Amino acid sequence: MSSVTPAFKGRLAEAAQYALLRRLAPAIRHNMAGSLQPIGMIAAMLERRLQGATPDLAQLGKNASDISALSREAASSCMNLMTWLAPRESEPVPMNSGLDEALQLLATELSFRGFTLVNEIGEVDTQVRRSALRSVVTASLIALTDAAASPASIVLSARVLDGETQLFIELVAAGGAAATSSPQAYRQLGWDDVQALADIEEIGLLHFENRIELRFRGVDAPFT
Incomplete structure (x- = not known):
């Protein structure tokens, strides 16, 4: 019988969550x-126009309106980004939109390191926990690319089988120079980190050298 208690598993997941963040x-x-x-940028433009000899009041009004609209959008975006630090427990989300959110967050950094995301998932309407996608999927992507020796395409695909959604993440070598690691990276993520997060989210995890399989059963049917 395993000596690993639920409390200890929770501590392992907490440590992995900190490393991931x-x-x-x-x-x-x-x-x-x-x-x-x-x-x-708009504020700087507005300032220059205010300093003109004969400011165009209509244009100034438009710039002020643009700043107001951009401020609302930025506030909404920043508030959403802050939820990565304190996620809502068990919040359900369609897999497609939840995955898109996770991939968009990492796309630029992965590109700088020589990795290209290729999303071949298509339409998967399974409802899963947003926290599972934000933690297990992003940790899987980071762990997989941390271990990669050269740039590659990261190909994502999925299928639904017997009520279970299977997500596949595979590295396809692109050749060229060695992959670039982030110079300010806290530390590399290992498969023990990913497994701890998968356990707490009740996600099935299989990992190989260049491939990962994650198994989801939806918000109302935990993985067994």
């Missing part, structure tokens, strides 16, 4: 900056 922090910061940058 440290790795995700640059991507979260980059996305927040991207949301705020347009506001600064």
Whole structure:
């Protein structure tokens, strides 16, 4: 009989979640900056126009309206990014939209490191926990690419079989120079980290050298 208690599993998952958030922090910061940058650009334009000899009041009004709209969008985006730090427990989300959110967060950083995301999933309407996609999927992507020796395409595919959604993530070598690691990375993520997160989210996990399989049973049917 296993000596690993539920409390100990929870501590392992907590440690893995901390390591994952440290790795995700640059991507979260980059996305927040991207949301705020347009506001600064419009504000600088507005300032220059105010300094003109005869300011165009109609144009100034338009710039002010643009800043207001961009501020609302940035606030919404930043609030959503902050939920990565304190996720809502068991919040259900369609797999497609939840995966898109996770992939969009990591796409730029993975691209800088020489990896290209290829989403071949298609339409999968399974309802899964958002926290599972944000933790297990992102940790799987980071662990897989941390272990990669060279740039590659990251191909994602899925299928639904007997009420179970299977998500496949595979590295397809692209050749070229060695993959670039993040210079400010907290530490590499290992499969023990991913397994701890998968256990707490009740996700089935199989991993190989260049391939991962994740098995989801939806929000109302935990994996067994």
